[in-house]
Amino acid sequence: MSVRTAELFMAIAMFLASLGLMWTVYADDLAIGWVAGRGPGSGMWPFWLSFGMAGASVWTLVRWYNGVTPESRSDDPYIDPETVFLVGVTVAAIFFLLLLTNIIGLYFSMMLFLLFYVKFIGKHSWPLTASVMLGMPVATYMLFEVALNKYLPRGLPFFESIFLHIDDFRYSLMY
Amino acid sequence: MDSIFNLLVAGLLQSFEPLNLAMIFLGCLAGLFIGAMPGLGSVNGVAILLPVTFLVPPTSAIIFLAALYYGAMYGGAVSSITLGIPGASTAVATVFDGRPMAQSGRADQALMAAAIASFVGGTISVILFTGFAPPLAAFALKFGPQEEFALMLLAFATFIGLGGDDIPKTIFSILIGLVLAAVGFDIISGKPRLIFFGMVEFQRGIEFLVLAIGIYGIGEMIWTLEHTKGAVQMHKVDFGFDKVKSNLRQVKDYIGSTFLGSFLGFFVGTLPAAGATPAALMSYGLAKSFSKDGDSFGKGNVAGVAAPESANNAASTGSMLPMLTLGIPGSPTTAILLGGMIIWGLRPGPLLFSESPDFVWGLIGSMYVANFVTVVLNIALIPIFIRVLAMPFTVLAPIIFILCVVGVFATTDRMFDTWLMLLLGCMGYLMRKLNYPVAPAVLAIVLGPLTERSLRQSLISSQGDPMTFIERPISLICILIAVGLVSYPAISGFMKRRRAEMEAAE
């Protein structure tokens, strides 16, 4: 996909999204007009601003048609193949990081994420990979849970119980 | 005047007591690190460490928390500059120029400028605080919804020229930020708005940090990944004593915008509800408008780091004023400090200055000392912060991604927001590639809720009559300044052309 096509698609998508926002406000039965004696109704702000978004998208489309924007004249690939791989893999990795957090907990999924990224994308040595893989969860635990008293997600009860033992140990040392 | 001086000396002496001095030091250090974590700002630090302070006397406790607040303000700049992720909303504007400076190997200059600007901003505002607390408190009371709205207009006016050169895309970016800000419950009508797909999670609204970390954390990292292909290291910088000296010589480049930012920041900070974020943004916008080479802003101009940093530190002191004298927090952090004071048995309000002078002056005295401690600590730690940039990108990037996820979760306690962050980050990246500027959207989501609410509150109280904004003097003045700022580029352009014509004619 060239940058030129991408700009067209993006402007159309944003135009449709704006219409969608306007529809949502309208369908929620919010007052989109001026309420006499009270000023703007609860839907006026989001509705007319979305209308403005739609207008700005149309303006971009006109400029695209007339070839005013540099993007509309560019035939370079929107995302070159090499980048598609790197960016795609990264986004997918973060996606799985979040997905697995719900199942095996943040700490274990974080370790898998680091293993994947440092070892297989970065092609770093095993010792470096291992130290990052272990160092990061420990640092996170110390900073967020011990120092800042947060409770980060630990996944399903089975995986959570593993951490409860670690917690028990920590609280037995200091509380 | 004499009595203020005596009280101040007593306060300074109090802050030099060993326990209090230790509290200042610990607070600054803790704040610095908490602030430097993406997502964690002074709010989290103060909220989480509040119970710890029950162990010490109230004066020491507030000194600790105030020092933490200070330290976190600077820490936010550290992650803005080194990682390109604003640690808190107050540090968004610092990213605009701090990030490009770090990328071009000038991270040390940017960090130094941030430290010095913070120091100047903090010190100026403590001096103003010492001298003018009571009249400023009285002035803050005059600020009703009309004035708040006018102030927001003024804030938006300072952003003119902040967007890209593509006007419809800039407009689109501002508008989408304002619309996203409207998601969730509307307090005026009590009705839910824009609850996408009926998901209950949207009732809370889209938090600013989720968008900011999405765009500047995830989006920025992907962007860097694309440009470096994951292979190149980030820029490395040497940092030694000579570097400190040469960086200090640079101060003259940004001292003007630092002073402007300090006064502006303090003033905006003293107004309840405004806080440090609009102050920092306005300061950046003004520095750009009045700079001789405004075009270099956003590409690594050191004044673009100093302006928001001086303002956000000045505002953090300023926002203590409404808290102490009115019992109204000027920022979310002071809201929690307020809760702390009540627990310690202190009653913030109009009588606090006369009933608990030891506490108030101890706090003010500690602010002078905390400023000094923070700047020294900061400069000493710059080499450590810079070391982060020397890590291989394929190690640094995953660590940053994890910090983004943990940072968002730690702030809102919801996995939902981490998903939203990923989605918004990817959208931001795709749109940024097509020359849609992202900064206006981030600014709009910060200021949007306050703008809409104050507009509607004003109109409800005036029975729908828009003249209310012009009839009130303070709001009129703000609106006139806003109009002036918007037309300033046009006028100055016209004047330049005129002068050129005159010269040509001669």
Place this chain on the structure above:
Amino acid sequence: MKFLKTLTMSAAALAMMAPAAMAEWQPRKPVEFIIMAGTGGGADQIARLLQGLIQSKGLSPRPFIPINKPGGSGAEALSYIKGKEGDNHTLLVALNSFYTTPIIQEELEIDVTTFAPIGRMAMDTFLLWVNSEQDEITDLESYVAAVKAADTTWKVGGTGSGQEDSILTAMMEKELGYKVTYIPFPGGGTVAKNLVGNQIDSTVNNPSEQMEFWRAKNTKPLVQFNGERTEPFMDVPTAKELGVDIEYYMQRSISGPAGMDPEAVAWYQNLFEELFNSEEWQDYCKSDGLTCDKWITGDELAAFHDAQLKRHVELIEAVGADSITSK
């Protein structure tokens, strides 16, 4: 080496503690202390005070972590608790939106009577406040006259449509026969400041939000909505004394999610009873005009919630749901 020693010693200690811990339920992980309002408000202050007391008195083996979920007049917090069914490590700090929000937002399908009743910490009150500069207003009668003279342009500040104070304002409109303009602000503190700055004409605030301005003689209370006069407002008449049939309280209570284990419920009930009876809590109640004379828990609290829920259905019906939400 020292670390290793500590490690083995604590492991041993842990092994010894284990059987004892089995006997009585105790939290094993940090307890989420969900606050259905934003930071800085009354509920938030209470939650953070309780958390501080729990920590400083060492009453719990795991910390309590206050988490604000202010979205949608508490709808966010209630939905969250609803989703935590059977969880033993989540508690809710509730105020009156505990009743009103499920009534106004039926689509949430939240039944608060299923929640585990832990304890009622206090009853908070409301007073009617005006700025002290309004010399001509000295009592309810002159207040009503002034509001009627202003003819709907009288500005009353509050914390948001659908919140408790908007219901109370609507009740007053109905009982006293006038109409006002209700302006929502984000929090009781901001309302108080706008009253002192004369941006609004009157408000119904909790005592804690006005206390300092009152002491500084910036604002004055006209009426209290308690059943009986309460400290420190002994010279302020109640609405009932003046022949106006309004009695309204703000409850401050603690609940757990539905299906919490009975052992856990019992543990939390004991914990909060101890806090309720502590000197620190009783002092706080006195200084902030809260009524904390009777500890209510278990079935008694469930019955209280039930009665309050019914009362709020009636109240909202009486004033009309439309009068507390707007366009």
